[in-house]
Amino acid sequence: MTTATTLDSGAANLQLGTNVLYLSKKDVLDLGITRAEILDHTRDALIEHGRHRYEMPAKIGVHPYPEVFYHAMPAYVPGKNAVGCKWIECYPQNPAKFSLPQTTGLMVINDVESGVPVAIMDSTWVTAMRTPAVTVLAAAKLHPAAETFGMFGCGVQGKEHVRYAAEAMPSLKTVYVYDTHEAAAEALIAELRDEMPFTLVRGKSPEDVVKSSEVLGSATVILKEPLAVVKDEWISAGQTILPCDLNTFWDPRTTQRADKYIVDSIDEHELFAEMGYFPDGLPTIVAETGEVLADVAVGRENSDQIIVNSNIGMAVCDVVVGRAIFDRAVERKIGSTLTL
Structure with missing residues (x-):
């Protein structure tokens, strides 16, 4: 649980409500989180979901084209001190049309105690890991x-x-x-x-x-x-x-x-x-x-x-893994601080 108003992260202190930690895909990869760790975090999230200890509305979305969707995926998992939201889209034709990934997105992790956002990160790696x-x-x-x-x-x-x-x-x-x-x-x-x-x-x-x-x-x-x-x-x-x-x-x-x-x-x-x-x-x-x-x-x-x-x-898996990424980033001082 976050108890301080300042966290030592990267080149500058992360001050709750003043700035936010930004983690690029490279930053996330540099944290060295293993597949075994992802399995553990995902298992924990699923078990919390299975025991109905979570809050997660069904995905809401918009659909600019018939084959395309954007989803907003919020969740709160009390037992893992994890709350946040993933914003993700799927464009199946992206690889052929633009040489871009089919799925991209961002995730926001919040501080449960104060509610303020503490991290913004690439979510493509999280999605690619937690799904399998x-x-x-x-x-x-x-x-x-x-x-x-x-x-x-x-x-x-x-x-x-x-x-x-x-x-x-x-x-x-x-x-x-x-x-x-x-x-x-x-x-x-x-x-x-x-x-x-x-x-x-x-x-x-x-x-x-x-x-x-x-x-x-x-x-x-x-x-x-x-x-x-x-x-x-x-x-x-x-x-x-x-x-x-x-x-x-x-x-x-x-x-x-x-x-x-x-x-x-x-x-x-x-x-x-x-x-x-x-x-x-x-x-x-x-x-x-x-x-x-x-x-x-x-x-x-x-x-x-x-x-x-x-x-x-499910967003419960995303926010639990996202919270683990944030905690590791703070510990290892990886990422950039952005002013809110």
């Missing part, structure tokens, strides 16, 4: 002995899913990767093969990946109309499916017939359903991801269950 952390924490809980994992999407998120799988899923022997752009899949394998404790294989087709994997993840695009790239008839008993892209990539029949449909946030999925992202209707939700991790709700009950666990990203 949620996926693999859920995968490890729902399918702890999995030896095979299939990843659809080989961009920044795809690479990080593979890296986090190595951290949290020790039984994995083979990870299959697939991207509509073959070069992206090949680049992922070339970059990661030497550092992974399992074998990386480029999938021949979506069907091949599905039929080869016990656990499946996807980080592609988010669209209102399902692409249904993965056909329902390819899914078999006992598989665990973890989309980060709502209802886009998977055949809606799979989510509707799954033995369990679990989501990170019921409120947010209901909001997306109201906006039209589930044209076939939102499947019946049995639990939230944090409830399963906190053992408040039961996850997998037998080896034949098909489980779909949709995680679209």
Whole structure:
């Protein structure tokens, strides 16, 4: 908890209500926060969420173009002394049109005691880290002995899913990767093969990946109309499916017939359903991801269950990780002070 009005940070003192610590993406990277630490912070945030010790409204947003969204994501997690808001946007055409990332944004962290902002930071790294952390924490809980994992999407998120799988899923022997752009899949394998404790294989087709994997993840695009790239008839008993892209990539029949449909946030999925992202209707939700991790709700009950666990990203994870970044930056005197 912040108790002083002045914090020694960087070249100048950070005076509450007078200035704010600015952290660029490079600053955040220079802090050296490990994936193991991100997993710990994300697990803590999810468990707090699962035990209903948080305040977080469903995402609000604006949509200048049909495929584009801006989201304001505030949250307060008392147990982690974390409060703030992430402002993030997604432009799927950015890489091709402008050679810019699909997702960019900023995050503000506030002092809980006084309410004043204490940090402004790049949020792309936070998003890229906490999203796959949620996926693999859920995968490890729902399918702890999995030896095979299939990843659809080989961009920044795809690479990080593979890296986090190595951290949290020790039984994995083979990870299959697939991207509509073959070069992206090949680049992922070339970059990661030497550092992974399992074998990386480029999938021949979506069907091949599905039929080869016990656990499946996807980080592609988010669209209102399902692409249904993965056909329902390819899914078999006992598989665990973890989309980060709502209802886009998977055949809606799979989510509707799954033995369990679990989501990170019921409120947010209901909001997306109201906006039209589930044209076939939102499947019946049995639990939230944090409830399963906190053992408040039961996850997998037998080896034949098909489980779909949709995680679209929650601000509780962002502000907990953001608070940890701020604390580390103050400790190591990294960042620049800006006058409010």
